[in-house]
Amino acid sequence: MQHEVHRGGYVALVGRPNVGKSTLLNRILGQKIAITSPKPQTTRNRILGILHRPDAQVMFLDTPGIHHAAGNKLNRYMVSQAHGAMNDVDCIMLLVEADRPVTAAEESVIRSISQSGRPALLVINKIDRVAPPALLDLIRRYSELHDFLEIVPVSALKGDGIEQLLDALLPHLPEGPPLYPEEMVTDQPERFIVAEMIREQVLKKLQKEIPYGTAVQIELFEDQPERDLVEIHAVIHVEREPHKRILVGKGGSMIRSIGQAARFDIERLLDTRVFLKLFVRVDRDWTRSDRLLREFGYE
Structure with missing residues (x-):
């Protein structure tokens, strides 16, 4: 056979x-x-x-x-x-x-x-x-x-x-058996993909050089099955104080817009309701810092 x-x-x-x-x-x-x-x-x-x-x-x-x-x-x-x-x-x-x-x-x-x-x-x-x-x-x-x-x-x-x-x-491609289980589509954890989805909205909604000086870290990722909810807290790091003001927007309008768009994609990814809270933090010249690049996952 x-x-x-x-x-x-x-x-x-x-x-x-x-x-x-x-x-x-x-x-x-x-x-x-x-x-x-x-x-x-x-x-x-x-x-x-x-x-x-x-x-x-x-x-x-x-x-x-x-x-x-x-x-x-x-x-x-x-x-x-x-x-x-x-x-x-x-x-x-x-x-x-x-x-x-x-x-x-x-x-x-x-x-x-x-x-x-x-x-x-x-x-x-x-x-x-x-x-x-x-x-x-x-x-x-x-x-x-x-x-x-x-x-x-x-x-x-x-x-x-x-x-x-x-x-x-x-x-x-060479002949060989499967190396990964069929349900596995990526080796990246959900936290990484969620952080990327937030950064994606920063890229889409902000202009000029600001998006290139941003990084996103997930500080809280908590599944709350009794509420059919995942609570996520994320920090968006920027290099300059003026960038933070632009990212937050007048009366918080820009950060709310970013959060709403990101939450929509994250809920589709996780197939559950999501409570997403975003913070903005200034880390001056982080793109030139070995320590911060490692901390933000670029190593």
């Missing part, structure tokens, strides 16, 4: 900031575990998302966008997370944008992939933004830069091309 081959492996999602890596991961998994926003550098940590199929189990690592890491230590940490992931996986997925020509930034990421020695697929995202002739020209240009296993056009936002992408990926 012939048994069906089961494959599994780790796959790193890499690319410049804001190319749609987290949107693609959420789409593949069919649920939200990674936050998204229109702002670059939304993702700060490597986030594991696990896809379960009868014939495969794929562990995707969503990574921070690769960018020039000049400036504070937080930026250098994020880039190191992305580069490190490329050396720890069975395969790499490079995401690029269909409506963006190949630039030095993309060529730099491709050089890093070549140096890793790992096989790579090219995923051209946001194909709904371009006409077919432009897409074909882009595919031809990338084919000249690297010997990709496959080149797959997708729209992560709309879900186009996702099954074709998985069909292209799976044959290149």
Whole structure:
């Protein structure tokens, strides 16, 4: 009797900031575990998302966008997370944008992939933004830069091309049994995802540089089954006193708006009512402090 081959492996999602890596991961998994926003550098940590199929189990690592890491230590940490992931996986997925020509930034990421020695697929995202002739020209240009296993056009936002992408990926993963139980979708604890959902709303509702100087810590996460409720207290850390005033807003309007939007997502995640209380604290120049970066989970 012939048994069906089961494959599994780790796959790193890499690319410049804001190319749609987290949107693609959420789409593949069919649920939200990674936050998204229109702002670059939304993702700060490597986030594991696990896809379960009868014939495969794929562990995707969503990574921070690769960018020039000049400036504070937080930026250098994020880039190191992305580069490190490329050396720890069975395969790499490079995401690029269909409506963006190949630039030095993309060529730099491709050089890093070549140096890793790992096989790579090219995923051209946001194909709904371009006409077919432009897409074909882009595919031809990338084919000249690297010997990709496959080149797959997708729209992560709309879900186009996702099954074709998985069909292209799976044959290149090693044979092996599942490594994680079927009910496990990520290795991140609920507290981490909740903190990220709060930070996501900060990114969406605030402008300019303020969102990049914020970090979120969960200080209380208490399940109260007798009330069918989870009580959560979270601190949003900022680098400057003026940033705190903007984040709180006139009469507390901004922090209430952030809390209401975050609570909606958290209740969907936890499938229960949530009482969410937010605090804002100034930690001057925390993005340059080794101690505070470790304390806030960036180590």
